[in-house]
Amino acid sequence: MTLTTPILPPARLGILGGGQLGRMFTVAAKTMGYQVVVLDPDPLAPAAEFADEHLCAAFTDAEALAKLAQCAAVTTEFENVNADAMRQLAQHTVVSPSGDCVAIAQNRIHEKAWIRKAGLQTAPYQVIESAADISEASAEFLPGILKTATMGYDGKGQIRVKTVAELQAAFAEHNGVACVLEKMVDLRAEISVIVCRLNNEQALCFDPAENQHIDGILAYSIVPARLPQALQQQAQTMAKRLADELDYVGVLAVEMFVTGDDSVLVVNEMAPRPHNSGHHTLNACVTDQFQQQVRLMCGLTPGNTALLSPCTMANILGDVWGDDGSEPNWLNLQQQASSHLHLYGKKSARKGRKMGHFTTLADNADAALQAAQALHGSLK
């Protein structure tokens, strides 16, 4: 269904997935006066604490989907949902982003094809769907990373390869599932741009975030990115162009690499939802990315994306909990006047699990990063 007039409170909004992104969406929607229904098979789903209704069922459960279909609008918090379920829901209610866009974002092969179709650059890559696709010609993309086409996140599903023999072994290690072999690019920085798009005329970007990863997981997002203004502008133009090409409705995160001496921007991947690198918007922007998700799914114009202060967002992983499950030392962080702690209410702190984040505001990006690093160090 398409929207003719905006959806207003206290309408019921549905979301597929109740992890931390679903939780922050739920808080935003509730604050704005909407009711929220969350579908998530996990009885301890982080969003359930705040939702009006938690449908604790599989994402393909017909009964649960029928209940979601009664919502005024439905969105998603992650890309690995069944895109067909979203297309079915769209016959009964307003769904954003579309199942088609989600299907593209969940498969690196489609994703890269669309990025190029939008006239944007990717790293050089080869699609490898069977062992027969690997040949001496593959050497052109080495050294490279063999990434599974689907279900990759936080560096999972990736094997680095230097030779054709290693590539063959890596493909076998991925059990022969469809993959993309991506040439290693000369990474100078990683950034992400979050686009909030209702239609061609109404689309706004947040300032690019500069992202630092540790062990393949986002550790810090620094905003504004410490890059020339012209490059930042170019990144926003590129992200918008991709959203336009997809006729995207909602919040779209576009990850990019700044490469080589001449700072060429290549698009890495996209996420059809709010993104970890946009969590700083909760405390440092006029409108946060979850409010944007609510607004856009309801057919409302995107809110002002202006940055109010330089800041750094730091992820808090389960690693900072004690081996006996004891809490981190929150005191320093909680006593710091310019930092904001967000915890996701997850019951068990496993290593590598995203348990929360905090955002530190400062006079400039360098100072914010330094303060955030020191505070992060004080947790353990």
Ligand code: ADP
């Ligand atoms: P994920 O879905 O796990 O986020 P990404 O494709 O974003 O997968 O890769 C994870 C990280 O690996 C990136 O943030 C980047 O640091 C590194 N990486 C990925 N592809 C390349 C590449 N072609 N060249 C250099 N580094 C890369």
Ligand code: MG
């Ligand atoms: Mg990534």
